Amino acid sequence: MTAWIIVPVALPALVAALTLLSLRHRLALSRTVSIVATGLLAVLSIVLLGHASTGAIEVYAVGSWVAPYGIVLVLDRLSALMLALTSLLALPVLVHAIVTDLDRRGWHFHPLFQFQLLGLNGAFLTGDLFNLFVFFEVLLIASYGLMLHGQGAARLKAGLQYVVVNLVGSTLFLVAVGLLYGATGTLNMADMAVRVAAASPGDQALIKAGGLLLIVVFGLKAALVPLHFWLPRTYASTSGAMAALFAIMTKVGAYAIIRMVTLVFGATAQASAWAPAPWILGAALLTMALGFAGVLGGEGGSGTCRPSPSSVPWGSCWRASRCSSRQR
Amino acid sequence: MSLEFLVSSAIGLLTACGVYLVLRARTFPVVLGLTFLSYAINLFLFACGRLVINRPPLFDKAAEAYADPLPQALVLTAIVIAFGMTAFVVILALRTYLESGVDHVDGRSDAAGQRRTGEPSQGGAA
Known part of the structure; x- marks a missing residue:
């Protein structure tokens, strides 16, 4: 179960890179990939919420570096709840953006959206203060792009x-x-x-x-x-x-x-x-x-x-x- | 003058310049001010690991003691982020100026800055 904690951070990062590098001229395909990834994220976050609601606190040490020296991701009830909230909000927002053709009104909507999710999930999961700063920056930089989209x-x-x-x-x-x-x-x-x-x-x-x-x-x-x-x-x-x-x-x-x-x-x-x-x-x-x-x-x-x-x-x-x- | 005095006064001076320039509220001084502020912060983060001279940050057989390597890594990250953000804000400021003809950070035109009844700041979007 522990290793699944990294997935809400890794999945949007991979999807963002994929949609940015190889799918930038294929809107229909990047829409599908983005929706599927966000859906998977929603399912996973609900599973993680169910796991955390038993009161278990899971710690994932990134790169297997031991706790005070390496960066840890921590899943407890609060962070699992925020994770579920994020992905359950992101899914209808993404559907709405696609249905209203918002992603057609500028470049790189889907990579920015996935980077935004990456920053949000990372900020909710991290157990390291400087890492929190980095995820804050990731979500802010993505939000600048999304805010100006159109x-x-x-x-x-x-x-x-x-x-x-x-x-x-x-x-x-x-x-x-x-x-x-x-x-x-x-x-x-x-x-x-x-x-x-x-x-x-x-x-x-x-x-x-x-x-x-x-x-x-x-x-x-x-x-x-x-x-x-x-x-x-x-x-x-x-x-x-x-x-x-x-x-x-x-x-x-x-x-x-x-x-x-x-x-x-x-x-x-x-x-x-x-x-x-x-x-x-x-x-x-x-x-x-x-x-x-x-x-x-x-x-x-x-x-x-x-x-x-x-x-x-x-x-x-x-x-x-x-x-x-x-x-x- | 001691090293501590030099470093702390340099941080203080850079911060003072940065705050002054950011409060000018025009895009060019604001960008300069943000750069000054990020310089000050980089120095400050560096000083957080204590000021030591001639100590290696990583393993060295001959070393008696080490400098703290973590603030150096933090400064590196902070520099990269500040550099990227400065590039972004420069482009954004140029784009805003070219599209709206205003270089005020809060988007007010010069006439409206003097009499607040001027051009509505939201345009047609509100």
Whole structure:
């Protein structure tokens, strides 16, 4: 069972390379391959969810490198759930894009879509902080392409803003990773939790700063309230199917918040125990209020096929508020 | 001056330039600012493995101690990603400028930047 964990990462990567290199001029064939691969992914993620729901935590060491030194992929109930959510969302989105001929409106739709799935699945599965950064970049780079797919001046303008905001976010992510690595000497999340619990008093401030900075970055990806300004315009100006797929991208931020806070900055984390909790609670409540206002007051909220952009942060803020209420 | 002071002040200066340029909100300074920021981050990541001189990162029979090889690998990854993203954002900024005639990052035209009643930022898409 353990080896199957790598498949949700490897399968989209292979399909993306295949559709990019050998099927780029054969739209019908690449549509079939893309649909079949996404369907397989959905089946596999449901099987993995069934396996994880027994409470088993599976760890796959990439290249058989032992845990604190190599990169591990971890499957537990939360990551299996997010995996299933991703693939079950991706399948109807892909069908919708094909039926509405969205993939005909520009180049390389299917490779970008598969790379997006690769980044999402990887981010949900990885147990390594720097690897999380890399998968974040993969899914962001694919999302830039998908967001701009079909083009047009309005989409390009919103896209530029989206790209710049996320680049600054990635920079902050690296600062946080550097701080945490400098203070703990590890990048493996589980190992980091152990090292944070045993950290010397002199390193407490660095760890707390790194942890809070990490939450700022994830909050930016999850579009929590003071950091949400990039979202409405980006999601409103992209195509409907892509906005639906991007709904899962804010969940990556929320998932990362839940993962890092409960695992590393939990009760054992000495000075930084639950340090982000009061901030997350406030931001989540504000996001929820703003999200509801956007859903109820939005112009395109009902009657159009385009999802109201403000309804997207609502879901992530719900998760974030659950996360902080669990800490109380 | 110590090595630590030089490295930390270099990181600080690069970050300050980067933040200033990013906040100019026009595509060319923003791209330059992002580059400065990524330089600063690369140096910072490098310094995370502690500053040591003349130590090999990998196995060497004669070595008494080693430099931390992991930050070097991280910096390499970060450089590759930052390079790719810079290329992408340059092309995107050029394309946006050619299609819309605006080089503001938030897509506002110059006239609308002064009086916010100008051209609607969403075009016909909203």
